[in-house]
Amino acid sequence: MSTTTSVEQATRYEAVIGLEVHVELATRTKMFCGCAIGFGGEPNSRTCPVCLGMPGSLPVVNGAAVESAIRLGLALGCEIAPTSQFHRKNYFYPDMPKDYQISQYDVPICLRGELRITVDGRERTIGITRVHMEEDTGKSLHVGGSGRIAGSDHSLVDYNRAGIPLLEVVSEPDLRSAEEARAYLAELRAVVLALGISDAKLEEGSMRCDANVSLRPVGHTVFGTRVEVKNMNSLRSLGRAIDHEIERQTRVLTAGDPVVQETRHWDEDAGVTSPLRSKESVDDYRYFPDPDLLPVEPDADWIDRLRAELPELPAVTRARLAGLGLPAPQVAVLVDTGLVRVLDAALAAGAAPALAANLLTNDLVGWAAANGTDPADAPLTGAALAELVGLVADGTLSTKLARQVLEAVLGGEPGGPRAIAEARGLVQISDTAELEAVVARVVAADPAAAQRVRDGNAKAIGALVGAVMRETRGRANPRLVNELLERHLHP
Amino acid sequence: MHALLTASAPELLALQEAGDASAVDIARAHLDRIAATDDRVHAFLHVTADAALAAAADVDRRRAAGEPLGPLAGVPVAVKDLFATCGVPTTAGSRILEGHRPVYDATVVARLHAADAVVLGKTNMDEFAMGSSGENSAYGPSRNPWDLDRVPGGSSAGSAAAVAALQAPLAVGTDTGGSIRQPASLSGLVGVKPTYGLVSRYGMFAFASSLDQAGPFARDVAGAALALEVIAGHDPLDSTSIPQAAPDLLAGLERGVEGLRVGVVAEFLATDGLAPGVKARVEDAIQRLGKLGAELVDVSLPHAQYALPAYYVIAPSECSSNLSRYDGVRYGLRVPAETAEQMMAVTREAGFGREVKRRIMIGTYALSAGYYDAYYVSAQRVRTLVTRDFADAYRRCDVLVGPTAPETAFRLGAKTADPLSMYLNDVFSIPSSLAGAPALSLPVGADERGLPVGLQIMAPVLGEATMLRAARALEADLALDPVPSGANALEAPRP
Ligand SMILES: [Zn+2]
Numbered sequence: 001m002s003t004t005t006s007v008e009q010a011t012r013y014e015a016v017i018g019l020e021v022h023v024e025l026a027t028r029t030k031m032f033c034g035c036a037i038g039f040g041g042e043p044n045s046r047t048c049p050v051c052l053g054m055p056g057s058l059p060v061v062n063g064a065a066v067e068s069a070i071r072l073g074l075a076l077g078c079e080i081a082p083t084s085q086f087h088r089k090n091y092f093y094p095d096m097p098k099d100y101q102i103s104q105y106d107v108p109i110c111l112r113g114e115l116r117i118t119v120d121g122r123e124r125t126i127g128i129t130r131v132h133m134e135e136d137t138g139k140s141l142h143v144g145g146s147g148r149i150a151g152s153d154h155s156l157v158d159y160n161r162a163g164i165p166l167l168e169v170v171s172e173p174d175l176r177s178a179e180e181a182r183a184y185l186a187e188l189r190a191v192v193l194a195l196g197i198s199d200a201k202l203e204e205g206s207m208r209c210d211a212n213v214s215l216r217p218v219g220h221t222v223f224g225t226r227v228e229v230k231n232m233n234s235l236r237s238l239g240r241a242i243d244h245e246i247e248r249q250t251r252v253l254t255a256g257d258p259v260v261q262e263t264r265h266w267d268e269d270a271g272v273t274s275p276l277r278s279k280e281s282v283d284d285y286r287y288f289p290d291p292d293l294l295p296v297e298p299d300a301d302w303i304d305r306l307r308a309e310l311p312e313l314p315a316v317t318r319a320r321l322a323g324l325g326l327p328a329p330q331v332a333v334l335v336d337t338g339l340v341r342v343l344d345a346a347l348a349a350g351a352a353p354a355l356a357a358n359l360l361t362n363d364l365v366g367w368a369a370a371n372g373t374d375p376a377d378a379p380l381t382g383a384a385l386a387e388l389v390g391l392v393a394d395g396t397l398s399t400k401l402a403r404q405v406l407e408a409v410l411g412g413e414p415g416g417p418r419a420i421a422e423a424r425g426l427v428q429i430s431d432t433a434e435l436e437a438v439v440a441r442v443v444a445a446d447p448a449a450a451q452r453v454r455d456g457n458a459k460a461i462g463a464l465v466g467a468v469m470r471e472t473r474g475r476a477n478p479r480l481v482n483e484l485l486e487r488h489l490h491p
Numbered sequence: 492m493h494a495l496l497t498a499s500a501p502e503l504l505a506l507q508e509a510g511d512a513s514a515v516d517i518a519r520a521h522l523d524r525i526a527a528t529d530d531r532v533h534a535f536l537h538v539t540a541d542a543a544l545a546a547a548a549d550v551d552r553r554r555a556a557g558e559p560l561g562p563l564a565g566v567p568v569a570v571k572d573l574f575a576t577c578g579v580p581t582t583a584g585s586r587i588l589e590g591h592r593p594v595y596d597a598t599v600v601a602r603l604h605a606a607d608a609v610v611l612g613k614t615n616m617d618e619f620a621m622g623s624s625g626e627n628s629a630y631g632p633s634r635n636p637w638d639l640d641r642v643p644g645g646s647s648a649g650s651a652a653a654v655a656a657l658q659a660p661l662a663v664g665t666d667t668g669g670s671i672r673q674p675a676s677l678s679g680l681v682g683v684k685p686t687y688g689l690v691s692r693y694g695m696f697a698f699a700s701s702l703d704q705a706g707p708f709a710r711d712v713a714g715a716a717l718a719l720e721v722i723a724g725h726d727p728l729d730s731t732s733i734p735q736a737a738p739d740l741l742a743g744l745e746r747g748v749e750g751l752r753v754g755v756v757a758e759f760l761a762t763d764g765l766a767p768g769v770k771a772r773v774e775d776a777i778q779r780l781g782k783l784g785a786e787l788v789d790v791s792l793p794h795a796q797y798a799l800p801a802y803y804v805i806a807p808s809e810c811s812s813n814l815s816r817y818d819g820v821r822y823g824l825r826v827p828a829e830t831a832e833q834m835m836a837v838t839r840e841a842g843f844g845r846e847v848k849r850r851i852m853i854g855t856y857a858l859s860a861g862y863y864d865a866y867y868v869s870a871q872r873v874r875t876l877v878t879r880d881f882a883d884a885y886r887r888c889d890v891l892v893g894p895t896a897p898e899t900a901f902r903l904g905a906k907t908a909d910p911l912s913m914y915l916n917d918v919f920s921i922p923s924s925l926a927g928a929p930a931l932s933l934p935v936g937a938d939e940r941g942l943p944v945g946l947q948i949m950a951p952v953l954g955e956a957t958m959l960r961a962a963r964a965l966e967a968d969l970a971l972d973p974v975p976s977g978a979n980a981l982e983a984p985r986p
Contacts, residue, residue, distance in 0.1 A: 049575075049595050053816045055588070056575040056597055056694040058729050088812050090858070094831050099815030155831060157820065286858035288867060291701035291809055293730050 013215040013253060015246045016223055017175035018129075021188055023167045023198045024136060024206040025068050031135040031165035032059030032102065043158035051163035053097030058292050061086075065165035066109070066296055067306065068197040069133050072167055073110030074307050075191050076128045082300075084109040086133075086293045090286040095138040095157050103168075105287045108132035109296060115171075115191070116315065117183040126184050127172030133296075138162040167197075173212065173223065178242035182235050185209055186336060190314040193338040193376070201374060202234050209238055213245045215253060224249075225259040229273055231266045241266040245273055324353040333361045338376040345382020351389040355399075359385065363403050367410050378410055388417040395477060401426045430477040432484070435468070438476070439484045442467045453489045461485055493986040495520040496657040497974060500566045500714035503660060507554065507565050514547035514554075514565030518609050521567045525611065525658045528981060533633045534653035536572050537580050538612035543567065546609045553607075561607035563721055569653040569662040572613040573620055574600050574705075575694040583696045584616040584628040584646075587842025588823045597694020598726045599663055599705050606721040611659055614649030618844045619814065620670055620698040622646050623916040626907055627846045634903070635678055636981040637942055641900035644674030644916075647708070651678040654708045656981050657974065661718045662708040667699050668802050669896070669920025671706045675932040676895035676945025679973060681715040681962065682708050684920070686952050687927035688733040690719075691726030697813040699806035700731075702924050710973035712933070712963040716740040719955065733953070740956050748964045749784035751957070752888035753777070757791050759893030759919050766898040768938025773894045776935035776946045776965060780892070783964050790884040790891060794876040798922040801873035803914060804857050804866045805925075810847075811854030817842065849910065878926040885951045890961050894919055895932035895945035923949045933962045934971055941977040 029036060033050035049057040073080050087105035113128035139161055144153030169188060175181045189207060192200045200207040209232055214224040229245050232238040244266075249259050264273035312320070314335050321331040321340070334340040339360045346356045360375075368375040388405060391397040397405060401421070408420045421427050429435055442464055443450045452460035461482070468481045495517050498506065506512040522540050529535055550565040570576065573583050575593035577600075582588040596604070603610060617627035625633045625648025633648040635641040636656040643652040647664025651674035654662045664671045666684035675682025683706040690705040697703060707718035717740075724737035755777055760770060781787045819825035819838030826841050828834040843851070857866035884891060896916055906913040923930040929952070932945035946965070950958035974983055 049593075052821060054575075054593065054595070054822070055581075055583070055591075055696040055816070056593070056692075057595075058693050060728060060730050090812050090815060092815065092818060092832070092835055094818070094820045094835075097816065097821065099818055100812055284860045286812070286855065286860075286863075288808060288812070288858055288863070291699075291731075292697075 012218050013250055014218045014220075015176055015242070016173045016214045016216060017177075017181050017242060018173035018212045019171045019175065019181060019184060020210045020212070021169045021171075021185065022208040023072070023169065023192055023200060025065055025165040025167060026196075026198050027062055027064040027068065027165055029062055029064075030163035031062050031065050031133070032163055035163065037164055041160065043156070044160060046160045047162070051097060052159055053099075059102060059290075061293060061296065062165060065133060066298065068165070068195070069109050069131060069167055070298060070303060070306050071195050071310065072169070072192065072197060073113065073131050074303070074310055075195055075313055076110070076113035076115055076131065076169075078110035078113035078128060078131060080298065080303050081107060081109055081111060082297060083107065084132075084296045086290045086296070087287045088290045091283075093137070094155065095140045095159075095162070097138065097159060097162050101135060101137065102290055102293070103134035104132035115184060115187055117180060117187050119177075119179050119183045124174075124180065126174045126180075129170040129172050131167055131169050134166050134168060136161050136164040136166050173214075178239040178246070181211060181242050182239045185238055186235055187314065190335050194311050194314055194317065196311070199374075199376065205233065208233075211238065211242055211245075213242060213249065214259070215246065215249045225261050227259060227261065228263045229266055230263060230276065231268075233268070237266065237268050240268075240271060241273060244271060248273065321357075326353060326357050330357055330361045333365060337365065339364065342380055342382050342385060346385035346389065347382075349383050349386035351386040352393055355389045355392055356385055359388065359402065359406055363406050364410065367407060379412065380406075380409060384409055384416055391417055391421060395430055396427055397421055398428055398474075398478065400474065401428060426475065428477045429472055429475050430480055432480065435472075435476055435480055435484055438468050438471050439481065439488055442471065443485075443488055450489060453485070461489075493984045496524055496984050498660065499711040500563065500660045500709060500717050503566050504564065514550040514609060515544060517565055518543050518547035518567055518611075521611060521659055524656070524984060525653075528656055528658065531634060531639055532636060532652050532656045532658070532981060533631055534569070534614055534649040534656060534658055535612045536582060536584070536615050536630055536649065539579055539610060540612075542579075543609050543611050546604075546607075550607050550609070561605060561721075562717065563603065563606040563608035563661075566608050566661060567611050567659050568603055568608045568718070569611050569614045569650055569659040570600060570603070571647050571650045571662070571664045572616055573665050573696045574663070575696070576600050576610075576613065579613065581613065581696075582630070583620070584618040584630065585817075585842065585844070585847070586629040586824060587817045587838070589629075591823050593694075595694065598691035598728060599722045600694065602722050603663070608661075608721070611653075614647070614653055614662060614664075616648055616650075617646035617670075618847050619696065619810070620646040620665055620667055620703075621810070621846050621850055623669065623673055623913050624648065624901070624903075624906065625652075625674075626903065627844055629844055632903055635900045636975040637679060637977055638900060638940075638979045639981060640979055641902050641942070642677065644677035644896070644900065646670040647674050647682075650708050651675060651680055651682070654678070654680055654710060655975055657984060660709065661714055663705055663718070663722065664708055665695060665698075665703055665705050666920075666924070667702045667704075667806060668924050669917035671708065672920045672930060672932040672945070672947060673896045673916055675708060676947075677900040677943065679934045679943030679975065680708050680710055681712050681931065681933055681966075682706065683715050683719055683931040683955070683959070684924070684929060685719060685723060685955060686733070686929045688731050689723045689929070689953070689955070691729040691732050693726055693728040697809075699809040700813060701809060702802075702806060712959055712966050713741065713744060715931070716744055716959050738953070738955060740959055743956055743960055744963045746960050747783065748780055748961050751785045751890065751961060752788055753780050753785040753961065754788045754790035754884050754888035754891040756795070756884075756891055756893040757789055758793070758795055762897060762918065764897045764915055764918070765894060766938065768940075769894050769896070769898060769944050772936040772938065772944040773892075773946055776969075777892055779968055780961070780965060783968060785961070788888045790888060792877070792880040792884060792922060794873065794880050795922045797873045798877050798925050799914065799918050801870040801877070802917075802921045802925060803853070804870035805874065807850040807854030808857045808867050809854065811851045811858065814843075814847065814851055846910070874925045877922050881923070881926045881928060881949075881951065889950070889957055890954070891949040893947050893949075895947040896920070899938045899940065899942035899944060919947055926952075928952050929955050929958055931958055931962055933965060934973070935965065935969060936971065
C-alpha cells in the first residue's frame, strides 16, 4: 500500500475507491437485434432498424448475453435475481439511436458478490454491489476543431457499436489504494477471460473502467465527497489517475477547501484529471421500466447448469499452474494474458509444461509486444504449441530454432511447426556421420585451436564449436558437437 | 362499380372466386373512388395506386394459374400512416417525419402482403396517434363521410373515413386509448381493439408501448374478423407478442348469443357527459341482445372513473421517451443549428405539433425524479385496480357492453381549443386499454341528427371470438345500411 503510506505521511487521509467496470460481451449478435458484432468494416455497416432506433422497431433480448451475465454473476458469487428488469435511461445524445439507453436499474440480474485480490502478499475481499446488463452506444467522430464535440465543424456517427451488449460490474467502495484498484481490475479481467465472455481489452475499450474516488480522515467511517474519474484505458493509467486524484483531493482538503462532487476526465498525456462539462445541469434520466421488454426470468435449472459448467477460475488456475512447477511471475502472465487457454490445450496434447510455458510467456508475449498485438489474439493453437514443444523435447529443434519456428507460425506460415522446420531446413543436425565430417574439417582448418584443446585448455573448444555452428548455420546439435570434438581431440 | 364498393371483404373474395370480378377490377374501383372523393374526405396521406394495381394483377395471374392464394387475396386495405411501409412515405401524421421512407415493413403490413391483400395507401391520423378527431394531423384533418363538416374521430381518422367513404372495404388502425373504437363509433363502422399482444407492434411507430395495439376497421363484423385473423399471431420481433398462433375468429361467428352472459356497465350509462341520443341507441341495443337470448347482468367497474386520469399519466410518460428518437440526427426533419444539442431542440420545436408537445411535457414531468412515484407509480396502481375490476366482472359474465364514445361525431374545430373535452371522448374506451383486454365498437343506429352511434362490446383477454360472435348476432338483427346517408353526407357511388 505504497500510495496510502505517502498520503498518510502528508495528511492522514484514507482513499475510498469503488470501480464501475463495463465489459463488452463477445456474443455473436447485439443485445437487442440480430446484427453481428465485429471489428473494422465500413461505418454503419452492422446496423438494422432496431439498433438504428428506426421508428417502430422493437428490442428482443439476446439470450446469450443474459447467459454471459449469469455466468459472470456466478463466478463472482452473486445472487442471480429470479426476476430482473430493463429500464430506459432517457437523455439526448447523437450517438444514442433512441435517445434512451436500455439498461437495468433498480432490479439488476446479479447482486451481492465478491472478488478476492492479493496486493503485496495480502489477500483482501472486495464486495461486488451488482452486475447489470445494458446496451452500448454508437461512436461520434467530430470533424474540425479540437476533435471534441464543442468547436467541431460537423460530426459523424457510426452505429456499428450501438446495441452491443455490456455488463456493468459495480464494486463496493472497498478499495483503498491505486494498487488495490489495479489488482481488482486485473482480477476481474482474468475472471472475464476465464469465462470467455469478452476479449476484455482495456486499450481497445472492450473493457472500460470508471473510478469513484473520495478521501476521508483515517479512522473515520463517513465517506467524503466522491469524484468520478473517467477515461482510463489501461491498468497503468487507472493507477496513475487514482494516484493523481488522491493527491489532488489531498491538496484541496489540506488547503481547507471542499472537494466538489463532479466527473473528471483523465488526460493520459498530461497526467492530470480535469472537470468534464456535464451534459445537463442536473442528470435526471427519468428511468422507467421499458414497456417493450418483459422481465428477465431465468429458470433455476438453467442457472444450476451454468453454475455446474463454470470453467476454472483464475485463483484455482494459479494454484494448479504453480503445482506444475511454473514460477509465480510466469503464472501471472499466463493468467492475465489469457494464454493459459493455449497452455492448457497444449498440456492436454502432451506438451511438457515448462517448455510450453516458456515459449508462451517469453517468445509469444515478446512477439506480440513487438507487433503491437494482444497476445491472446496470436494465431497459435494448443496443438501447434504441443507439436513445437515435442520437437524440442526429442532433440529435433534447439530452443533457439524453436523460437524461429514459433515466429513463422505466428507470422501465418501454414503447415504447422514440423512442416515449417523441415521446409526451412531448420531441423537440428543430430546425425553423427554428417557432423563427424564437419568436425574433421573444422579441426583441420584451425590446427592451432585444436592443439590448445589437446594441451588441456578446455575453453579453447568454444572456438571450434562456434565454427561447426557457422558451417551448419546453427543447426548442429550442440551437445553432439561437443561430444564429437572431445572424441576427435582426445582419442 | 357500386357493388364492388359496397361489398364486404368476404363478398369480394366470393366475387373473385365466382369469376364475377377480378382483383384489378376491385382495386381500380376503389382507386377511382379515392380519386373522386378524397379531396373532400382527405382519408389518405399517400395512395400507392401503381403498387396496388400490380399486386391485384399478380393475384389475378396466380388465380388464373391455379396457384394458392392468401386469405385476403385481392381485397383492398388502407393502412394507417403509423405502420412502417418499406419505401413508402410513413409520417405518423407528423411534420417531423415528412418524406420519411422506412427501410422495412411493419409485421402487420408484411402479413397483409402475405395474405395477398391489396394495400391502397397510407391513411391520415392525429399526429403520432395523439387525438380523438384527426385534427391533430400535420397534414390537415379528415372528414366524416356521414357529415363532411364533422370529424370521423381519431386518432385513426383516415382509416375510419376511408372505410366509411367506400374507398376501402378494410383498414388497419391502432388503438392506444380508443383510437380504433371511437372513430369506428363516430363513422358507423366495426372497429376492433384486440387483446394487447395479439397483434405485433413491430413496425408500428410507438406512442404508448404498453397500450398500443393494431386492429381492423370494416363495415361488417365478418370483414373485421377476417382482417384480424390475418394480422394476429405471435411475432418473435415483438417481445410483448403473445406466444400463440392467430385465433380462429370466423368459425363460431354465427353461433348467436343464446345463453351468453352480457354485463351492462352501470357506471358507463350513468356518466354525465353521455349524450341522450347515444344512451338511447345503446340501451336499445342492449335490450335487443336480451331478446336474442343473451342473459343481461348488471355489473360495476368502480375504478373505471380513475382510468382516464391514469391513462393521461401513463401514455404521455411512455410517449415522452418513445418520441425522443425524433431528434434530426438519423431521419426525418432536421433544422440546422450551431450545435448538435441546439439542432435537436429546434428540430423538435419545428417538427412536433401542439398536442404532441403537450404530452411530451406532461410525460417528462411525470417521470422526473421526485414526481415519478406520485404520478407514474400511482397511475400503474390504478391500472392494476381497473384490471381487477374487469376480472371481477368477468366472473359473472362473458362480455361487457356500454357506449363506445359519449357522443356522436362533432364538428371540426368544436374541441380543438379544449384538450380536456377532447380527452373525455375516450372515457369509455380507456378502461379496457388499461386492462390489455379486447373491445370493439359496433354500429347500432343513429342519433337524432342521423349520426352513427357505436356500442362497445368488451371481453376478457383473448376473448375476441366471443366478442365478435356477440357483435355479429346484433349486427344481423339490426341489419343497418353501412353506406353513409344524410343531408351533408358524402355522395354514394353511382350504381
Ligand atoms: Zn441491429
